Amino acid sequence: MQIAVCVKQIPDPATPYELDPETHFVVRPEDQIMDETDTYGVEVALQLAETTEGTVTLFSMGPTGTQQGIRRALATGADKAVIVDDPALKGSDALTTAKVLAAAIAREGFDLVITGTESTDGYTGVVPQQLAELLNIPSLTFAKRVDVTEDGSVRIERQTTAGYDVVEASTPALISVTSGVVEPRYPNFKGIMAAKKKPVDTVTAADLGISPSANQTIRSVEPVASREAGELVVDDGTGFERIVALLEETKVI
Amino acid sequence: MAIWVFTDTHEGAPSGSALELLTKARSLSDDVAVFAVGTLNDAGAQALADHGAQDIYQMDAGDQLAAPAAARALETLIGDHQPEIVLFGMDTTDRDTAGRLSARLDRPVLANATDVSNDGPVTVTNEILGGIKRVVTSFEGDGVALIVTRPKAFPAEPGGSGSVVVTSIDAPDTGIVATVVERHVEESEGPDLEAAAIVIAGGRGVGQEKFSTMDELAGVLGAAVGASRAVVDAGWVPYSYQIGQTGKTVKPDVYIACGISGAMQHVVGMKDSGTIIAINKDEEAPIFGIADLGIVGDVHTVVPALIEALKARS
Ligand SMILES: Cc1cc2nc3c(=O)[nH]c(=O)nc-3n(C[C@H](O)[C@H](O)[C@H](O)COP(=O)(O)OP(=O)(O)OC[C@H]3O[C@@H](n4cnc5c(N)ncnc54)[C@H](O)[C@@H]3O)c2cc1C
Ligand SMILES: Nc1ncnc2c1ncn2[C@@H]1O[C@H](COP(=O)(O)O)[C@@H](O)[C@H]1O
Numbered sequence: 001m002q003i004a005v006c007v008k009q010i011p012d013p014a015t016p017y018e019l020d021p022e023t024h025f026v027v028r029p030e031d032q033i034m035d036e037t038d039t040y041g042v043e044v045a046l047q048l049a050e051t052t053e054g055t056v057t058l059f060s061m062g063p064t065g066t067q068q069g070i071r072r073a074l075a076t077g078a079d080k081a082v083i084v085d086d087p088a089l090k091g092s093d094a095l096t097t098a099k100v101l102a103a104a105i106a107r108e109g110f111d112l113v114i115t116g117t118e119s120t121d122g123y124t125g126v127v128p129q130q131l132a133e134l135l136n137i138p139s140l141t142f143a144k145r146v147d148v149t150e151d152g153s154v155r156i157e158r159q160t161t162a163g164y165d166v167v168e169a170s171t172p173a174l175i176s177v178t179s180g181v182v183e184p185r186y187p188n189f190k191g192i193m194a195a196k197k198k199p200v201d202t203v204t205a206a207d208l209g210i211s212p213s214a215n216q217t218i219r220s221v222e223p224v225a226s227r228e229a230g231e232l233v234v235d236d237g238t239g240f241e242r243i244v245a246l247l248e249e250t251k252v253i
Numbered sequence: 254m255a256i257w258v259f260t261d262t263h264e265g266a267p268s269g270s271a272l273e274l275l276t277k278a279r280s281l282s283d284d285v286a287v288f289a290v291g292t293l294n295d296a297g298a299q300a301l302a303d304h305g306a307q308d309i310y311q312m313d314a315g316d317q318l319a320a321p322a323a324a325r326a327l328e329t330l331i332g333d334h335q336p337e338i339v340l341f342g343m344d345t346t347d348r349d350t351a352g353r354l355s356a357r358l359d360r361p362v363l364a365n366a367t368d369v370s371n372d373g374p375v376t377v378t379n380e381i382l383g384g385i386k387r388v389v390t391s392f393e394g395d396g397v398a399l400i401v402t403r404p405k406a407f408p409a410e411p412g413g414s415g416s417v418v419v420t421s422i423d424a425p426d427t428g429i430v431a432t433v434v435e436r437h438v439e440e441s442e443g444p445d446l447e448a449a450a451i452v453i454a455g456g457r458g459v460g461q462e463k464f465s466t467m468d469e470l471a472g473v474l475g476a477a478v479g480a481s482r483a484v485v486d487a488g489w490v491p492y493s494y495q496i497g498q499t500g501k502t503v504k505p506d507v508y509i510a511c512g513i514s515g516a517m518q519h520v521v522g523m524k525d526s527g528t529i530i531a532i533n534k535d536e537e538a539p540i541f542g543i544a545d546l547g548i549v550g551d552v553h554t555v556v557p558a559l560i561e562a563l564k565a566r567s
Contacts, residue, residue, distance in 0.1 A: 093361045094352075094355075094364075095360075095362070118498075118499065120518075123498060124401075125401075126352035126355065126362050126364060126401070129348065129349050129350075129351070129352025129353050129356075130353070130362075131356075133324065133352065133353040133356035133357060134356050136429065137429065138318070138321070138429045138431035139320070139349065140318075141345060141348075155434075160436075161344065161493060163493065164439070164492070165437070166433070167434065168432050168434055179482065179486055180485065180487070180488075214393065215360065215394050216361050216390050216391065216392055216393055217391050218388060218390050219389040221389075223386055223387075224385055224386060224387045226384075226543065227529070227542075227543040229541060230544055232544075233546070233547065233548055234536070234550070235548050235555055237554075237558075239532075239550050239558075240555055240558040240559040240562055242546060243555075243559055246545070247507065250507055250527065252451055252506055253474065253563070
């Protein structure tokens with residue numbers, strides 16, 4: 001099975017995000033990490049590739065930078081990576097991102113596309129569905145468990161507000177995975193060495209025949225008045241009394 | 254120009270977000286319609302009418318994931334009726350349909366909206382980076398504005414004429430097949446998390462073994478129990494408990510966060526609660542930055558003592 005995994009490189013969420021005052025886009029440092037959300041997609045892909053003797057190709061749109069995130073995923077076992085890095089794509093909306101990813105994936109060929117449910121920095125959460133529509137394939141979204149059946153179909157447990165549904169489709173198909181679906185593996189020394197020799201293709205939007213267009217404009221970005229921190233009490237064994245007192249004050253008890 | 258609201262249905266009832274979105278839609282236009290996936294029962298259709306829906310188009314996709322057919326049906330209806338805006342909630346079918354429709358129409362979709370305006374180009378407000386920055390974005394060019402909104406961004410208030418025309422349409426054949434073969438409902442006990450006046454939220458700091466103390470505390474307070482994603486991912490409680498960016502949004506009178514660090518993705522789902530109380534052993538925990546009362550202490554001593562004190566009162 002030929003598996004395409006969409007992975008996004010993002011600035012480390014542990015560092016405060018800087019916004020360009022003119023464009024309002026997130027300033028992207030050279031050193032970006034792989035979005036934690038996508039580490040689950042990579043792990044699912046690696047497991048499915050093991051059971052189906054398949055291949056795993058990573059697809060990422062955005063500034064290549066030091067490739068830290070991509071290299072790490074290659075070190076855990078992915079076979080190759082395709083990075084679409086083009087200044088013309090800076091600040092792309094979700095639909096443009098989906099078009100770029102769809103073109104890159106279609107060019108390589110695929111049986112299965114795997115994405116996260118939503119990215120940590122953008123969290124529009126619609127790229128997977130746009131991608132599936134552009135590729136004209138079913139999308140099994142919000143998967144908390146993924147299996148391949150004996151006849152080669154994919155079967156997922158799909159999170160719903162009430163519980164979960166079991167959903168099946170034949171390939172080609174797209175699956176978006178939630179976190180916690182699997183335990184992402186860590187790269188070992190052998191993997192890190194092997195990753196150095198794995199192919200990383202860098203392509204532009206023009207290579208894919210895409211001319212980005214802007215259909216939305218950011219008007220303003222303003223800080224939100226945040227809640228003030230209230231009282232902080234170090235528990236000396238009577239902390240619970242303060243809670244009871246506040247519950248009485250708010251008249252919920 | 255018309256504003257349309259998307260809703261999924263559960264046993265014939267529309268989603269709660271649909272009633273919120275209709276209330277907002279009414280404030281933007283006199284011409285408000287609903288597109289529903291599934292088949293509404295009479296009470297469900299009436300609830301939509303009572304919140305301002307004048308027309309309802311419903312499409313049942315049977316045991317198929319509905320989004321591919323819903324996107325095609327909506328594409329045709331949008332061509333015929335030319336609505337200015339289609340508002341979606343955050344349910345899975347809402348998001349699946351919004352994404353597919355966006356690709357079909359070659360129009361962007363703006364997500365996580367907390368406000369929408371249409372004097373001038375359609376403009377959406379959303380909060381990014383866990384709600385510390387507010388961004389205002391306008392749609393450009395011709396065509397419908399597709400917007401995915403955050404739950405509880407608008408209060409649901411009845412209004413409008415209360416009468417509605419329901420039209421059932423056939424699910425278009427898409428050739429895209431994803432079949433639901435089983436449905437599982439994971440019941441949670443106690444009050445509805447999204448409607449409860451008091452929410453007890455447990456995080457990783459509570460630990461799996463002691464997580465039942467959350468139920469006990471909720472029991473004495475008549476509260477609902479929620480959880481952080483760390484707890485849901487670990488499988489201690491079902492996804493229906495999750496509060497935050499990818500879970501439920503709650504606005505109770507009182508929110509008690511136990512052993513929760515206060516990551517921004519958690520905070521977006523509860524920061525508008527009336528009073529926030531946090532118990533965490535790390536005085537640097539970000540949750541204290543938004544808590545009205547923070548107790549720096551061990552949940553395993555504070556919570557049992559609290560339960561005993563509350564029991565003694567009653
Ligand atoms: C795209 C995306 C979406 C996300 N969506 C959500 C979401 O919807 N909801 C959500 O909650 N998270 C979400 N997250 C995850 C989020 O970033 C955090 O990882 C998560 O909220 C952490 O959960 P936690 O606070 O329970 O665990 P931790 O961050 O591990 O915190 C545990 C806390 O417990 C405290 N503690 C430990 N032991 C004790 C004790 N004995 N007594 C008192 N305190 C103790 C610790 O000091 C610590 O602060 C999302 C992440 C991403 C990337
Ligand atoms: N720039 C990108 N490059 C690669 N994959 C992406 C990119 N943006 C989004 N994705 C994929 O789409 C998922 C959802 O992202 P989003 O719709 O931005 O919230 C992510 O988890 C990724 O798998």
